[in-house]
Amino acid sequence: MFGWEFPPFHTGGLGTACEGLTKCLSKNGVELIFVLPKKLDLNVDFLKVVYADDNIPIKKQYYFNSIIQGYTTHKSYENKYELEKEKDLIYASNLNEEVERYGLVAKRIAEEETFDIIHAHDWLTFKAGMMAKRVSGKKLVVHVHATEFDRCGGQGCNQHVYDIEKKGMQEADQIIAISDYTKKQIVKHYGISPKKVIVIHNGTQFEEFILNEVSNLKKSKKIVLSLGRITLQKGIDYLISAARIVLKYDRNVIFVIAGNGDMYEEIVRKVSDMGIADNFIFTGWVKDKNEIKKMYSMADLFIMPSVSEPFGLVPLEAQMCGTPSLISKQSGVAEIFSNCLKADFWDVNDMADKIVAVLKYNELHKTLNENGKEEVKKLTWDKPAVRCMDLYKKMMEEVN
Amino acid sequence: MVSVCFYFQVHQPYRVKKYTIFDIGNNSNYFYDDGDNKRNNEKILRKVSNKCYLPANAVLLELLNKYPEFKISFSFSGVFLEQLEEFAPDVLDSFKKLVDTGQVEILAETYYHSLAFLYSKGEFREQVKLHENLIKRLFGLTPKVFRNTELIYSNEVAREVEAMGYKGILSEGSDNILGWRSPNFLYRPISTKKIKVLTKNYRLSDDLAFRFSEKSWKEWPLTAPKYVEWVNAINGNGNVLNLFMDYETFGEHQWEETGIFEFMRHLPGEILKHPDNNFKTPSEVIDSYNVMGDFDVPHLMSWADVERDLSAWLGNEIQHSAINKVYFLGHRVLKTKDEELIHKWRKLQTSDHFYYMCTKWFADGDVHKYFNPYESPYDAFISFMNVLQDLELRLEKYEMMNPDEKCNLSSSNFNNIYKFNSLLNNKSEGMINGNN
CATH class of the missing domain: 1.20.1270 (Substrate Binding Domain Of Dnak; Chain:A; Domain 2)
Known part of the structure; x- marks a missing residue:
């Protein structure tokens, strides 16, 4: 299995998903060799092998020395490279070459190891997956957590990334999409036959969090929270339009926007232009997990207004902390999570109607919360892992 | 002797339109959603009329004319009839034609198909009265037998309905209500004097309402002769077979393609082949048979879902x-x-x-x-x-x-x-x- 981030070294949903999936696969007896790019100590080898222990449920883990991280873009890679190049010259000077380098590493590992199936997560690993397939002749499944169309929010896709994605999908024997939403993207934008794409929704690990302290803010105000990158993809500008309407009906609401991103300044400016800055708090990135849980708990409503969201784990996390959600219908999680409110991201009136309702009608908040919690408890990784294993089995049978 | 007693529930609510915070204080139109959606009452009524009411009424009219012994009963909610007057007078006429045969009984209920009994007896009585007036105006009949919304029933409901002058009341007859006893007899609600209760035979009713088109059901496909074998089996252990169901069973819940209309077309003839079978309306059943024992339902029950609760x-x-x-x-x-x-x-x-x-x-x-x-x-x-x-x-x-x-x-x-x-x-x- 090829990944590009894994807890505790991860920044986003992909790492969390890889952990959940691999844990459950291992529990069910699948032996995994996991390959991961990771910036290693210079004194250590180019490749480092870690064997399973209590923390890592994976039989064998390869770390290959790289500065690729979760959600690396061409620009962020180059910035990082600038910082690192003085010290060491093993990294490629741009992301494309580094992805190629990952492929060469994969080739080397594939020649040495024995395995039945190759499983590659998202485009950064597709070259590695294809290379491993070529040297081993084993079947390849590519797992699509997001496409370039999600990442760029519909504007200015990177052709190179798109090409790798498409090639990976074409060369793969099977494709796993994490939602129907993603499957549609794959079929529509990459010209892949829908028959080749199987949808396996992500699961989650339920960890209830109950906050006992009540902050001063919470005592006097209603809190609506959003958390994530402040980018076009995440739809925060629609949220502020909805907020303006909400505030006409209820001045007593505070919108907390946690996160950062390339639209941060634009959003802050818009909020102040609309004259509603007093009702907004921008926290920037909150890194501490406990702090994030506290924020979820403090909120009366969590909002995920994404324009495009292949899955979207955050509303499930908010729900574990006792906060119901209003989520965009244009998200993968909307396909499997029922006990929440849903709106089209562009329908700011509908969004405002639902925000006002959940803040006004206590029973609505309570019923959503109780039913939502019960539902999220059931959304474990067990079923997705079994479906993934069934897919492996089917692919192996086809070989024989 | 088995008297087959058909009762069809016919109801459509006034669905509330999508009504937002922006409408509050500005718009007192609550029910008229004119969009292309499942809340557009007029459109739904038209759709259900074409799929169910009109074709089902045609089949029943044909049967009532062909078999003078064939009897049925309806319960129409007031809000349903009001919508027919408003949106589909042709459908109302087709129901009137059925009633005009004299072989149809109309039951009493709350005009608004409400749960008023649970919240206000005064409001409950008022709505039953409004319904009675409407039935008199549209069909020239005065109902004598009562059925509560969704067959919600308890001893208290029966007592109240007796006090209002009804001679009969309908109830669900599932096992958790009747225990070992059969739904194929009349019973006397506990601590009432005269009123009799008719209990739904849920097995034979649900064979039509829910299982008819179920291909995984071992009895599928169900034919009229096979069904009538089960009906005949009641001879000797019961007086009445209460077949209670939503009228929308015909054509809406069970689509025309399932053969439900053809089944119905053949059913009365098959039932009447057995000399001991006949058809009766609820009032006729009550007039014909004595009660077999007391009927004690201390808790509120309904005909809904497996739970049969509220x-x-x-x-x-x-x-x-x-x-x-x-x-x-x-x-x-x-x-x-x-x-x-x-x-x-x-x-x-x-x-x-x-x-x-x-x-x-x-x-x-x-x-x-x-x-x-x-x-x-x-x-x-x-x-x-x-x-x-x-x-x-x-x-x-x-x-x-x-x-x-x-x-x-x-x-x-x-x-x-x-x-x-x-x-x-x-x-x-x-x-x-x-x-x-």
């Missing part, structure tokens, strides 16, 4: 808060004597509104989803509560203009709400099992 309407907090709010406003609404306002408020009592807020099987995508005109139970709640906000604003406006009329809540006959709620709160499940 949890489809009153199973979660949003449902309770919505219905409590409706009845909480009751006294103030009646005080206005504004007929249009009162009528609107009563239309909001229709049980379907609360059914749409049911979250019992929401995550499993069960039957409730199919019938839900809203995208989710929560959306149903939001529109409904926003409507009540508007209604309350209108009441405030009225009370400001008529300060003397401002009502004293403590004298309200809607105090029942509190009694009813405290009863519910004592139950761990939040179900309605109160023995009162």
Whole structure:
């Protein structure tokens, strides 16, 4: 299995998903060799092998020395490279070459190891997956957590990334999409036959969090929270339009926007232009997990207004902390999570109607919360892992 | 002797339109959604008329004419008939033609297909009276047998209905109500004097209403001769076979392609082949047979779902808060004597509104989803509560203009709400099992 981030070294949903999936696969007896790019100590080898222990449920883990991280873009890679190049010259000077380098590493590992199936997560690993397939002749499944169309929010896709994605999908024997939403993207934008794409929704690990302290803010105000990158993809500008309407009906609401991103300044400016800055708090990135849980708990409503969201784990996390959600219908999680409110991201009136309702009608908040919690408890990784294993089995049978 | 007693429930609610915060105070049109959606009452009525009411009425008329012994009964909700008058008078005429054969009985119910009995006896009686007037006006008949919304029944319902002068009442006849006893006899509700209860034979009723097109069912495909074998088997162990179901079974729940109309076309002839079989309406059954024993239902029951309880309407907090709010406003609404306002408020009592807020099987995508005109139970709640906000604003406006009329809540006959709620709160499940 090829990944590009894994807890505790991860920044986003992909790492969390890889952990959940691999844990459950291992529990069910699948032996995994996991390959991961990771910036290693210079004194250590180019490749480092870690064997399973209590923390890592994976039989064998390869770390290959790289500065690729979760959600690396061409620009962020180059910035990082600038910082690192003085010290060491093993990294490629741009992301494309580094992805190629990952492929060469994969080739080397594939020649040495024995395995039945190759499983590659998202485009950064597709070259590695294809290379491993070529040297081993084993079947390849590519797992699509997001496409370039999600990442760029519909504007200015990177052709190179798109090409790798498409090639990976074409060369793969099977494709796993994490939602129907993603499957549609794959079929529509990459010209892949829908028959080749199987949808396996992500699961989650339920960890209830109950906050006992009540902050001063919470005592006097209603809190609506959003958390994530402040980018076009995440739809925060629609949220502020909805907020303006909400505030006409209820001045007593505070919108907390946690996160950062390339639209941060634009959003802050818009909020102040609309004259509603007093009702907004921008926290920037909150890194501490406990702090994030506290924020979820403090909120009366969590909002995920994404324009495009292949899955979207955050509303499930908010729900574990006792906060119901209003989520965009244009998200993968909307396909499997029922006990929440849903709106089209562009329908700011509908969004405002639902925000006002959940803040006004206590029973609505309570019923959503109780039913939502019960539902999220059931959304474990067990079923997705079994479906993934069934897919492996089917692919192996086809070989024989 | 087996008397086959058909009773068809015919009902359509006035679904609440998508009513947002922007509508509150600006728009008192609560029910007329003219969009292309499942809340457009006129469109739905037309669709169901074409799929069910018109073709089913045609089949029944043919059968009533062909077999003078064939008898059936209907219960029409007032809000259904009102919509027929408003949107589909041709369909109303086709029902009148059936009634004109003299082989059709019409049952009594609440005009608004409401749960009023649970919240206010006064309001309940008023709605039954309104329904009686409507049936008299449209069909020239006065109902003698009562059926409550969704066959909601308890000893208390039977006592109340007897006091209102009815000679019979309908009930669900499932095992958890009847125990070892058969639904194929009449019973006497406990602590009543004259009224008789007819209990639904849920197996044979549900074979048609739910299982008819179920291909995994071992009896599929069901033919009229096979079904009548089961009917004949009752001979010797029962007087009556109560086949109670939604009329929408024909063509809407069971599509025409399933063969349901053809089945019905052959059924009366097959039943009448056996010399000991006949058809009777509920009143005729009551006049023909004696009761076999007492019928004791201390807790409220209904004909819904496997639970046969009230949890489809009153199973979660949003449902309770919505219905409590409706009845909480009751006294103030009646005080206005504004007929249009009162009528609107009563239309909001229709049980379907609360059914749409049911979250019992929401995550499993069960039957409730199919019938839900809203995208989710929560959306149903939001529109409904926003409507009540508007209604309350209108009441405030009225009370400001008529300060003397401002009502004293403590004298309200809607105090029942509190009694009813405290009863519910004592139950761990939040179900309605109160023995009162």
